Amino acid sequence: MAESAEGSAGTGAGRAPARGARAGRDSARRGLVRAGLGFLLRRPRTLAALAGWSALEAAHTFALGFALARALDDGFLAGHPATGLAWLSVAALGLLVGAWGTARVHRQVAQLTEPLRDELVRRVVGRGLHEAVTAVGTPGRAAGEASGTGVVSRLTHQVEIARDSFAGLVMVSRSFLFTLAGAVLGLVALAPVLLLVVVPPLLAGLAVFAGTLRPLARRQRDFLVADEELAREVGTTVRALRDVAACGAQESVRRRVERRVTAERRAADALARWGVARALALGIGGRLPVVLLLVLTPWLLRQGVSAGALAGALTYLTQSLLPALQSLVHGLGGAGARLAVVIGRLREGAPDSGGPAPRTPTPGSRTPTPRTPDPRTPSGPEVPALELRGVTFAYGPGAAPVLTGLDLTVPAGGRLAVVGPSGAGKSTLALLVAGLLRPSAGEIRVHGQPAVPGRLRAAEQLAGQRVLIPQESYVFTGSLRENLCCLLPESSAPPPGAVLLDAVEAVGARALVRQLGGLDGWVDPVALSAGERQQLALARAYLSPAPLVVLDEASSHLDPAAEEMAEYAFIRRGGALVVIAHRISSALRAELILVLDGERTCCGTHAQLLESSALYRDLAAGWAPQSRV
Incomplete structure (x- = not known):
């Protein structure tokens, strides 16, 4: 009974830090969301311009399916090829207008991403220089100065990753929302009954993706961290190969690197398993509507849906909604996770920020202890060295x-x-x-x-x-x-x-x-x-x-x-x-x-x-x- 109680206590003690770590991550995530919303809301003019140009870009989505439907129903199928060509010209004009809107969208995204980059760089450089300055006159002065330089050099690289990820996230999210709006308006204009075929599976696919987004992002973060740890371990080992071999530490170093490799493989396997959710969401939200549209074609025709409207709906699905959904799923699952990881480290000062406080384990980083030569080894005066x-x-x-x-x-x-x-x-x-x-x-x-x-x-x-x-x-x-x-070994007192x-x-x-x-x-x-x-x-x-x-x-x-x-x-x-x-x-x-x-x-x-x-x-x-x- 005593052993059982002791084991239970140990298990509970082990769960507490895990719960605390999860709570800390959740709090950090909420802090990131609040900071991100605050950053966006401080730029209402840029957001309004971005929405306006995105709406113009979405006009291409609306015009593509609607013009194709009218070209078939009012033109080619009705025996009026000139009318059909005119409607196709409208689709081509919509394409040009959409391209112009896309170019303007990129400018507005730059108006968001560059201030984000500048703000992060100011924080990083300020923190690094502060650490270097506060180290003057204190123990570790030279180390502090070098550490501040390391913070600046490493974290400014992470700032670039954050900027690129943020730009990609804004682009895919905005593109999906306005593409969805343009496609839905087009379907309503063609035949409202088409919404019954397209919208429910699309919403179901989005729900599946939303439900798996947090664990997918967590697995993405775990994989990125494991990859960084493996790269750091391998880099340290390669630089120390001569010393490792001279000191006979090959086996211990091999085990340490092997643990890193195993950790990254497990993280990659977990990420791949959750990656199936992406395929499921795409299948339900993007490809199932196409199948339903084809299967329900006879019923839709009986409801008064024209052949042109069916062709337009198929165009909306295959040329607009499916590509936009694919970009959203892969963008949020990849760039979104990277952005959360990098921004979190920039805000919180993660272990690889270069500072001396959170010292990353390196060869000899555990407190070593002196050893004595193996007494079984002949080392007396009669045995030559x-x-x-x-x-x-x-x-x-x-x-x-x-x-x-x-x-x-x-x-x-x-x-x-x-x-x-x-x-x-x-x-x-x-x-x-x-x-x-x-x-x-x-x-x-x-x-x-x-x-x-x-x-x-x-x-x-x-x-x-x-x-x-x-x-x-x-x-x-x-x-x-x-x-x-x-x-020194680890077998006796330091x-x-x-x-x-x-x-x-x-x-x-x-x-x-x-x-x-x-x-x-x-x-x-x-x-x-x-x-x-x-x-x-x-x-x-x-x-x-x-x-x-x-x-x-x-x-x-x-x-x-x-x-x-x-x-x-x-x-x-x-x-x-x-x-x-x-x-x-x-x-x-x-x-x-x-x-x-x-x-x-x-x-x-x-x-x-x-x-x-x-x-x-x-x-x-x-x-x-x-x-x-």
Whole structure:
């Protein structure tokens, strides 16, 4: 009984937020309707002009069926072809008048849509600039300024979507109403009894569509949101592919993307199911009257309806009412839903408005916690941190090998610098060690395990044993704390702020932290320089518990003093360090130096290589000793 009561309480608690969310959406929808009506009512002259030109456009609808009926009854069927041609000329004139009215209608629609666009842009820009200004002098100042810029750049794009959707909605709604009025007047003029055949199924079709409009719009919104979330997730994943593979996070990222794909597929399926309502409404309101008109032709003829009137009614149905109904159904179901979604976000400041408050989940967005290396992984002094045995690698079967038969051992806690000319294979070696590339021959082991394990579980375990920081460092949109902790797992307590600050202090990034407004400041990758992104990535690697760190020119955008500070920070941190050096000064801070020089590749200390490697002597010739920190 206790379990049952507890379960019921949990279910009720789950329903309450759902009811609250629905109530919030309903309130927002009512607010949108009121705002829209208020916007239109403030422009009575434009509405009156739009109605007048629309009525002129509807004259074409009236003239088309009525003139055709008179051309048949009074002209061709009565043996007066001249009269028939005259009535057809009236239909042609109505077509010209309707085209003129349509051109004027577009001008009036522009008089509505452009003020809407201007008003939305003013609100968006004002809100974005307000957020940027209020961020000055507060934590997250730089993040706030970047966030305000992001609000303006992203939401002005949504303003254009809102303008186009609103224009389409006005056009299809107005066209249907005035086309319906013109057709009904024409049917009354031809034979009022025709209304009994046309109007009831038309009203039934509209009722079916009206009844399904809200759930259809909701499904359309769900699909649009799911599509945006999938695009955001895929974009983030693509930008982070190298880091994902280096950290062994392929499976978790795959699951996250798969969830987004599944959510969009379900939203698309639900939208398609409700889309059947569109076809049903069109069938009842637009096509059923045509069938009824043909089936009831004998009865209508007995009621005194002429052949011309029947032809005119058929023309009204097929050439006017059915196309107008199709435009209305698809316009309200598509553009109407998009307009409601976009306007709602512009008014309410939705999560993708670019502001820092509603932070969208990104890789590492959940509060991470530190991890310790798997105790089952051999990592004692007797197990080298890195071993290469006869490693050969070529980019393709016919390509010349970049590395040939390379043997290398880096002891646990050892420091290796890799130097060589451009194209010698330095970054290739880093990718091989990180497991992003598989050697053509030979074996690479990290703490006794294969660098490219065959099993997923082994890959996840190995991910905690190494970390690669590439030259183009990956930084994602989110808080500074999230960026620093994204390589940490979720199995233990989050690191205190003092630990994070010690890490950024160690790699020389304290000034950047102050610039961003502290650990909770917002990070915009576009607003950071390449050197600032490298500092964040170095601090992230410093916090990682991985006992093997590979820096692939990870400080190339820093000055020599900052680079030296960062490298000594990793030396003091402990563990093994492999530095792909772009300055020869990095080699002086290493215990071993690997010189990649094709067949003359060799490894040793600085003194040994000065004796044995001509290339190393050339590289070291222009180097001047730097003071150590």
